[in-house]
Amino acid sequence: MPFTEYTLKLALSNFYVDKLSMGLQFGADVKLRTTLNAPEDITVQVLTPTLAAVYWMPLKELNCVAVNYEVHWVSVVFLNGTRKITSQQDKQFINQTERTEDGKFFATIRSLLPGQEYLIYVRVYPNNFNNFFTDSLKEIIQMYSEPNNLILSGVSTNRMNISWIPSVKLTIQYKLEYKTDRMRKWQIANNTEVNNGKVTYYIENLLPRTPYKFRLILRYPEYKEDFVWPSDERFTFQTLGK
Incomplete structure (x- = not known):
């Protein structure tokens, strides 16, 4: 069933367990959820030092009546020459989806920081089940630097x-x-x-x-x-x- 959490248990049995009438020994529970497919073909285009456009293909198959999309972005910083993803995360709820001529959805992210590197992805979930979400692949972009000073x-x-x-x-x-x-x-x-x-x-x-x-x-x-x-x-x- 869609949007359902299942608990799986695994136990092993062999000749001696059956011969000695020993009880089965179950391992730890494994929880699985049935969710939506992830948004595909995500691309991000830098427009200005503070604006970026995110494009993705809508889901081909839906297991529900309607879905919501969110665009998420996370700042990337460099510490001692090593790239590090920050814990601060921003998101934009897509209230009304817009399409390009080739059928892709798109959204514009505003108020980004000039010269900053961002990790961006698209999240999808059913209208009434926002905890059953699926994320797209993640894209990393580098914003344009600010113009030179006057x-x-x-x-x-x-x-x-x-x-x-x-x-x-x-x-x-x-x-x-x-x-x-x-x-x-x-x-x-x-x-x-x-x-x-x-x-x-x-x-x-x-x-x-x-x-x-x-x-x-x-x-x-x-x-x-x-x-x-x-x-x-x-x-x-x-x-x-x-």
């Missing part, structure tokens, strides 16, 4: 030069935006120069003695939306003035 390479009372080195063969589009606390909209820095792989943005007509926040709008090859970096205000530079 550098203030020149400043005056009404001008700033911001330099940045794009990641080679990683970001396919990029632009720099800036604003003050009083500005409603982000402004795009259009005056640029590229020299030996370094991009320098020349920003003029700024207010004296005023802090400006800067951020990058990036596009990665496998992700169709903008990636805004950083999410905090770490790149805030101030013009000169008394």
Whole structure:
């Protein structure tokens, strides 16, 4: 029967046991559960420094009316040059499955750490029996590193030069935006120069003695939306003035 736990007992018998009418000696109990098949053909694709997409094939045969899927991920750390799986585990319940054109299910994991290595797998279980789960094979991925820092390479009372080195063969589009606390909209820095792989943005007509926040709008090859970096205000530079 599906989703049932069975207890098996094993005993040995031979000629002398039967001849002497000795009782059978049973070994330790062995417990077995009937469960679902594991999700198959799992693949993981890194999209940005903080996003990854997980793909898997749905179960071909179901022993129940409906199943739930969960995507699990675990951080991998290196201690003294040895890879170690951490005990902290995160998961994402798939409330509504989405499919690709070839019929695979997929889910997007968000808020991952840039540059971090993760072990990822998919878990499946019946709607009302979450303790009867089956896990897929595990995949290990390496997230993209954070983009290079923005550098203030020149400043005056009404001008700033911001330099940045794009990641080679990683970001396919990029632009720099800036604003003050009083500005409603982000402004795009259009005056640029590229020299030996370094991009320098020349920003003029700024207010004296005023802090400006800067951020990058990036596009990665496998992700169709903008990636805004950083999410905090770490790149805030101030013009000169008394």
